[in-house]
Amino acid sequence: MVSNQRESKISAHHNYLVNDALTPGFALGNPGSKDGFYFLADVVLPGESTPRVSARLYDHEGEFLVELVWNRIKANPGHTRFQSLPNGFRLLYPSGEAILSVQTERFTNGYLSRIQGKLYDEKGGLRMEPSLESVTVYGKASLTLESPFEFSA
Amino acid sequence: MKKADHNKSYHGVWVFGDYRHYFQNRVTLQLIAKGRELAQTLETSITALVLGDHVNQYAMEYVAHGADKIMIVDHPALKDYRVETYTKVIAELIERYKPEIFLGGATAFGRELFPRIAKRVKTGLSADCVALEIDPETGNLVQTTPAWGGELLADVVTPLHRPQMATVHPGTFRELPHDASAVGRVIYPDITVEADGRVQLLRSKTQPKGKVNLEDAQIVISGGRGMGSKDQFDLLFELADLLDGEVGATRPAIRAEWTDEERLLGQTGKIVKPKLLITVGASGALQYTVGVQGAEVIVAINRDPHAPIFNMADLGLVGDGRAVVAQLIDELRKRV
Numbered sequence: 060m061v062s063n064q065r066e067s068k069i070s071a072h073h074n075y076l077v078n079d080a081l082t083p084g085f086a087l088g089n090p091g092s093k094d095g096f097y098f099l100a101d102v103v104l105p106g107e108s109t110p111r112v113s114a115r116l117y118d119h120e121g122e123f124l125v126e127l128v129w130n131r132i133k134a135n136p137g138h139t140r141f142q143s144l145p146n147g148f149r150l151l152y153p154s155g156e157a158i159l160s161v162q163t164e165r166f167t168n169g170y171l172s173r174i175q176g177k178l179y180d181e182k183g184g185l186r187m188e189p190s191l192e193s194v195t196v197y198g199k200a201s202l203t204l205e206s207p208f209e210f211s212a
Numbered sequence: 213m214k215k216a217d218h219n220k221s222y223h224g225v226w227v228f229g230d231y232r233h234y235f236q237n238r239v240t241l242q243l244i245a246k247g248r249e250l251a252q253t254l255e256t257s258i259t260a261l262v263l264g265d266h267v268n269q270y271a272m273e274y275v276a277h278g279a280d281k282i283m284i285v286d287h288p289a290l291k292d293y294r295v296e297t298y299t300k301v302i303a304e305l306i307e308r309y310k311p312e313i314f315l316g317g318a319t320a321f322g323r324e325l326f327p328r329i330a331k332r333v334k335t336g337l338s339a340d341c342v343a344l345e346i347d348p349e350t351g352n353l354v355q356t357t358p359a360w361g362g363e364l365l366a367d368v369v370t371p372l373h374r375p376q377m378a379t380v381h382p383g384t385f386r387e388l389p390h391d392a393s394a395v396g397r398v399i400y401p402d403i404t405v406e407a408d409g410r411v412q413l414l415r416s417k418t419q420p421k422g423k424v425n426l427e428d429a430q431i432v433i434s435g436g437r438g439m440g441s442k443d444q445f446d447l448l449f450e451l452a453d454l455l456d457g458e459v460g461a462t463r464p465a466i467r468a469e470w471t472d473e474e475r476l477l478g479q480t481g482k483i484v485k486p487k488l489l490i491t492v493g494a495s496g497a498l499q500y501t502v503g504v505q506g507a508e509v510i511v512a513i514n515r516d517p518h519a520p521i522f523n524m525a526d527l528g529l530v531g532d533g534r535a536v537v538a539q540l541i542d543e544l545r546k547r548v
Contacts (some may be wrong), residue, residue: 063402071276071394074268081268081398105392166269167235168276168390205395 068203073103073170075110076193077202081171084204087178087186087196088115091210096180098187101129102207103170110147110172111207112161121183124158125150128210147172213351221310222374225251227279228302228316228325229262231270232293239317241277241387243380246344247315248278248388250353253346254312259283259399261305263298265291275396278388283309283399289407292416295324296408303332304403311375313353315344318379326379335373340479341380342502352376358479358499365498383427383483383506424458424474431457432486434477434504435533437464438493438515444534445470448492451537454544460484460504462494478503492533496521513537 070083077085077100088097092115101111115126124137130148132141139158140151147162159176174194178187187196196202225247230240244260251258259281260274271282285301306314306329314329316322318340330337338355342365345354352369353376359366370376426432433452439445445465452459460477461470477484479499489507494500496512496519504510505524512525513533522528529536 065400065402067398069271069275069282069396069398071272071390071396072392074272076268080400081271083395166272168392169269169272171268171272 068205070102071169072105073108073110073172075100075172075174077174078195079191079193080202082203084208085196086201086204086208088180088199090208094181096178096186098178099208100172100174102204103172104207108163108165108170110161110163110170112159112174113208113210114159114178116150116158117179117181117183119179119183119185121179121181123181130161150176213346213348216350216371219312219351219374222312224256224309224311225254225258225313226283226311226315226375227258227260228314228322229260229267229270229274229282230317230319230321231262231264231267231273232321234270234273237317237319237382238387239319239380239382240274242382242385243315243317244274244278245388246380246385247313248280250313250344250346251280254351256312257281259311261285261302263287263290263301271398273390275394276390276392278391278394279396281397281399283401285401285403285405287405289405292413293321294408294411294413295328296411297405298325299328299332300408301403301405302329305401306333306375308401314375314377316377316379318381322379326377330377333375335375335377336368336370337377337379338368338370339379341378342384342479344378344380353378358502363498365502381479381483381502383485424472426458426460426475426477426482426484429458429484429486431455431488432460432477432484432490432504432507433457434460434462434489434491434494435465435470436462436492436494436500437468438495438533439465439470440493440534442468442470447534447537447541450541451490451544454541457486457488462497462500491521491525492537494521495519496524 067080067082069081074081084102086099090097090099099113111129113128116124125139126134138153142149149160150158163172227243227247247258257280260279263285338357341355341357343356355368355378433448435448461475483503485506487508490511492513510525511527512521513529517530
């Protein structure tokens with residue numbers, strides 16, 4: 060057998076880069092959790108061009124910072140700032156330091172979104188950190204989503 | 213079909229992803245379409261092999277055009293094509309993953325790279341194939357390629373060695389339409405890439421694109437030795453203008469310098485699939501007809517009633533091509 064090869068799914072329309080591999084979508088933690096860390100880079104279907112990011116993020120001491128649902132702030136106890144960019148968005152600490160950025164590159168027939176950020180869970184554990192052009196993730200993860208995530212009511 | 217024992221460890225159809233000049237160069241997409249058909253017959257998968265630096269866009273395109281899997285080797289040392297580096301990486305991947313079939317375009321690139329890979333992995337190679345099929349009994353790839361200077365078509369098989377390697381002329385097969393909803397698998401092999409230090413690329417310059425667009429022309433007027441002279445050959449340009457078509461040529465017409473090499477049709481030139489081909493003063497040598505046989509309607513004009521070109525023509529006209537073309541031009545001018 061072939062050792063140390065990496066495998067993933069790839070979409071013809073839109074992919075994210077995570078762990079230096081393409082994937083149509085990925086999730087860390089339990090997306091939709093009401094009291095714990097999660098990060099969801101959701102599948103983008105043909106006809107759509109904007110990546111949909113939902114997340115519940117904490118700082119390095121485990122203090123709840125912000126909850127995003129489909130690129131919109133839902134709860135913001137950490138007084139973070141959402142900054143729209145021409146090809147994506149950034150989420151900033153009050154100090155102006157970036158928590159997370161999502162940038163989408165447009166190809167002739169498709170899209171590639173690059174995520175950068177250093178994210179922590181509710182225990183202050185590191186769950187994502189920058190790695191070259193993508194991110195390296197740690198802990199519970201589903202690295203290949205094949206269809207858009209459905210949040211429970 | 214029954215595979216020979218020594219071939220049982222080889223599986224899958226691979227296509228080399230030649231994405232240079234994408235989106236004009238469609239040969240990889242055409243090979244993925246044909247490779248998919250072969251893979252379905254063999255009940256296996258079709259993989260596009262993509263080497264380079266920042267090649268994600270092409271990987272996505274190949275999935276959209278029918279590849280089940282993409283194998284990506286993304287490394288700065290692969291940004292510019294170096295035959296030694298590419299050969300080494302691909303040969304190692306072949307030895308590790310053991311594909312049953314490996315296809316590439318019969319472009320200047322493929323013609324340099326594929327023989328080296330075949331030598332390195334100790335297998336055969338059929339160059340400039342015009343058809344590929346699976347033998348239903350043995351499962352071998354039947355590679356049809358012009359032989360004896362193009363005088364005949366030979367069916368070549370590689371029964372004892374794997375992979376079965378072939379290069380195919382651009383335009384031989386039709387690509388599948390782009391499907392944005394397609395999903396495939398992507399594989400990143402664990403492989404060490406070392407640049408070949410003996411060659412250093414100082415600069416590259418893109419050759420200006422020619423004005424000739426034969427591959428996409430709906431009407432092609434093609435001339436051969438029977439046109440007699442450059443002046444007479446120029447009549448074909450007048451006719452093409454009136455019909456909104458393009459002009460192609462046989463090798464003898466190119467050798468006589470009646471027109472440019474970029475208009476050459478056939479085995480070593482372009483392969484066209486127009487709705488209408490009018491071929492004038494061309495006898496119908498095999499190396500020419502493999503380039504035009506995909507035309508929907510072929511009208512052949514030749515002085516020799518026994519010329520082989522009439523065997524493939526939908527409409528044959530025995531006569532002096534120059535006179536017929538001149539008359540056609542006159543008639544069309546009256547109508548314009």
